[in-house]
Amino acid sequence: MRRRIAIGGFQHETNTFSPLPTVWQDFQTPGAWPGQTNGAAIFGVFAGANIPIAGFIEAATDCDLVPLLWTAAEPAGYVAQAAFDRIVTEMIDGITKAGPLDAIYLDLHGAMVTEDHEDGEADVLRRIRAVVGPDLPIAVSLDLHGNISRDFFERASCVTIYRTYPHLDMAETGARAWQLLSTLLERGKPFARAWRQLDYLIPLTAQSTMHEPCGSLYAMLPRLESNEVASVDFVIGFPPADIRDVGASVFAYGTEQESVDEATEAMIRALHDAEGDFVDPMTDAREAVREAIRLSAGANKPVVIADPQDNPGAGGVGDSTGLLRALLDEGARGAALSMLWDAQTADAAHAAGEGAEIQVSLGGFHPQTGGAPIETRAVVESISDGIFPFTGPMYGGSTANTGPSACLRLLHDRADIRVIVGSARCQNADQAMFTAFGIVPEAQKILAIKSAVHFLGDYAPIAETVLFAKAPGSNPCSIKEIAYTRLRPGVRLGPMGLTSR
Ligand SMILES: [Zn+2]
Structure with a gap:
């Protein structure tokens, strides 16, 4: 039986220190990426591009895909609530009209902040869950510059994240989202899963996977996977966002809770061990x-x-x-x-x-x-x-x-x-x-x-x-100079840095 999967994308990386607001028009205008693309046009516009939804489409060949909409705007300040509401409403209209679905795949960023919500993606999922219920599998791929809240983790069924910065593997991350989703669909019940935040922030200029320690840290991920652990990924965080949940966090999914927890802890330990190796260039x-x-x-x-x-x-x-x-x-x-x-x-x-x-x-x-x-x-x-x-x-x-x-x-x-x-x-x-x-x-x-x-x-x-x-x-980019007012307590401002109160 061919599965029916609705697919869409809504990407924004929000820098709350930017003087430029992000408005609806910014999501319509093409820049480095296409502007808003609706319905079946998605298949033509994204074919061959290094963009997650393109990788998902290419991998999910034995499914019937129901295209919703895909949109992104150049990173800037807070997303206008009216723009966010309008785009999410259009996406949900598409889901409602799609009829029975086996799953949804979303190409999201992970660092969207709207005027009303510190974790924009968590609210995208809240609104979709309100329509499709708590059980429909929702697979998400994310940029590695996500700032993730527990609400987001709990509302997504499985998550894959870029493993390179520069982001050379965006399409590949979409393809991995399909692989993980298909494992989940075959399993027929939710994954055992774990999520943990890191307790120090890492500056953008020290995050490249072409340099150490990030090269080795991201290279560890496939080695943490096993028969019982289907995937481990981590966002490294997007520091210029004055929100509670800024910073790195690790996601793991699999069949055995104990193994999934162990893999998550192993990644957190490796990030702790590497703390002294980050350099600000x-x-x-x-x-x-x-x-x-x-x-x-x-x-x-x-x-x-x-x-x-x-x-x-x-x-x-x-x-x-x-x-x-x-x-x-x-x-x-x-x-x-x-x-x-x-x-x-x-x-x-x-x-x-x-x-x-x-x-x-x-x-x-x-x-x-x-x-x-x-x-x-x-x-x-x-x-x-x-x-x-x-x-x-x-x-x-x-x-x-x-x-x-x-x-x-x-x-x-x-x-x-x-x-x-x-x-x-x-x-x-x-x-x-x-x-x-x-x-x-x-x-x-x-x-x-x-x-x-x-x-x-x-x-x-x-x-x-x-x-x-x-x-x-x-x-x-110098984290100790960023005037956070909303950051959760107990987080060090930079590797080996001061601790937030
Ligand atoms: Zn990024």
């Missing part, structure tokens, strides 16, 4: 630029400087001028920065045309978090509609839509810097964020990149070295 922006100039002098590959605190992929605005100002002040030459969110300057460049010299006021629309605009003359080197294919290992297969965009060469007495400006916020996790505008990344001395970790997937292979600059932005 951030240095002051000016020091990072001076170091990049020194290192690039004798290098034949670019020195990459990341700007994690203005990473739009974690709710940074993308208009911070801190790193650009350091590059100008230190007289960096042969440098290129991508991408500064500045629709006004992009429009001015389009109006003036390629080759024109214009006066610009770059970025700085939120000076309280990202510094003042930079006033300068610039030459418009190229203009673009901002629609181009991504080519790197994380977003490859998807199409970018950064809106009207331009490459500017800043006219400065000492520095020689080109800046890509775009009209939509977009993390630079892909070399196409330079090449689409005529810049050859390998030919630059210095690449300045608004990303925290995802850029490593495409840029580490071409980099002489990678530096992490601490510049102003609304994605605070």
